[in-house]
Amino acid sequence: AQTVTQSQPEMSVQEAETVTLSCTYDTSENNYYLFWYKQPPSRQMILVIRQEAYKQQNATENRFSVNFQKAAKSFSLKISDSQLGDTAMYFCAFMKHNEGTYKYIFGTGTRLKVLA
Amino acid sequence: GAVVSQHPSRVICKSGTSVKIECRSLDFQATTMFWYRQFPKQSLMLMATSNEGSKATYEQGVEKDKFLINHASLTLSTLTVTSAHPEDSSFYICSARLASSYEQYFGPGTRLTVT
Numbered sequence: 153a154q155t156v157t158q159s160q161p162e163m164s165v166q167e168a169e170t171v172t173l174s175c176t177y178d179t180s181e182n183n184y185y186l187f188w189y190k191q192p193p194s195r196q197m198i199l200v201i202r203q204e205a206y207k208q209q210n211a212t213e214n215r216f217s218v219n220f221q222k223a224a225k226s227f228s229l230k231i232s233d234s235q236l237g238d239t240a241m242y243f244c245a246f247m248k249h250n251e252g253t254y255k256y257i258f259g260t261g262t263r264l265k266v267l268a
Numbered sequence: 269g270a271v272v273s274q275h276p277s278r279v280i281c282k283s284g285t286s287v288k289i290e291c292r293s294l295d296f297q298a299t300t301m302f303w304y305r306q307f308p309k310q311s312l313m314l315m316a317t318s319n320e321g322s323k324a325t326y327e328q329g330v331e332k333d334k335f336l337i338n339h340a341s342l343t344l345s346t347l348t349v350t351s352a353h354p355e356d357s358s359f360y361i362c363s364a365r366l367a368s369s370y371e372q373y374f375g376p377g378t379r380l381t382v383t
Contacts, residue, residue: 185370195359197312197374243311247370253325254300254370258311 154179156246158259165234166267172219173229173262175244181205185247186220186227187256192240200242203227234266269295272364274375281352281382288348289378291362297342298364302372303335306359318345352382 155178165171177186188200203211203220210218215232231238244259271294281287291301300319304312316332318324318339326332334356336348345364349356359379363372 195306195361195377197361197363199371202371253317254365254372255302255314255317256312256372260311263309 154181154246154248154257156244156257156259158242158244158262160262161260162263162265164265164267165231167234167236169234170230170232171234171264173231173242173244173264175227175229175259177225177227177244177246179225179246179248181248183248186218187245187247188216188218188227188229189243189245189258190238190240191243191261192237197243201229231264236266236268238264239266240264270366270373271295272298272362272373272375274360274362274378276378277376278379279381281380283353283382284351286348286350287352287380288346289360289362289380291345291347291364291375293343293364293373296364296366296373298345299342299367300365301339301345302363302365303337303345303347304361304363306361306377308359312361315347349380352380354382356380357382 157176184205186203190198190200201213217230219228241261243261245256273292275290303315306312315330316324316326318337320339324337339345361377362375
C-alpha cells in the first residue's frame, strides 16, 4: 500500500524568506501523480502544484516549486518570497496513474506560519 | 471553472437524528465524487467514493449504513449521517472529478456538530 509521510508537523518562516516543506512517499508503482494542497484557515483545499511522475522536469507555479526525486521517493515544496497569505496547512498527496478510482492518499500535513 | 459547493456549511443536530450534506459540481459534470472526513489538526480521511448511478464504495472501517451516500446525478452527491452521535462531529469535505481528468476539485466543507 502507498503511504505519504510529512515529517515536519509545524514550520515557520519570515515574510519574504524561502521555506521548503518535505514529503516522502512509498510506492511500487512507476506511474503516478503527486500534489501539494494548501488548506488555509477557511478549510478550503486549494491545489498548489502537481507533478506527473513520468516528467523529469520539476513543476513550478510562480513562487512555488517542487524538488521531485523519483528514485528517493521525495517530493518537497519550496515556497519563495513567502507571504502572510501562505500561512496554512500544506498537504502532500499521491495518486496512482490509470487507477480507476483516482483516489488521493494524503500525508499528515505541515502547518506553516509566515511571520511578519 | 471547476467549482464545487457544499450545503450546509455548518450544521448542528441533536444526537439520534439524521443530517444530510449536499455536494454539487456547479459548472461541470462529475462522474466521481469523494467524501472525506477531517478531524481537528489532522489530515483528510477518505470515507467513500461514489460514481453516478451506482453504489458508493466505502473505505475500510467506514460504516455504510451510518454514512449513506447517494450520487443520483452527474452534479449532485449527498452524504446522510444517520442516527448521529457526538463522535460523528467533524468536518466533512467532498470533492468531484471530471470524467476527462484525474484531478479532484474540493468543496468548502461542512462542519457538523452533534449535541
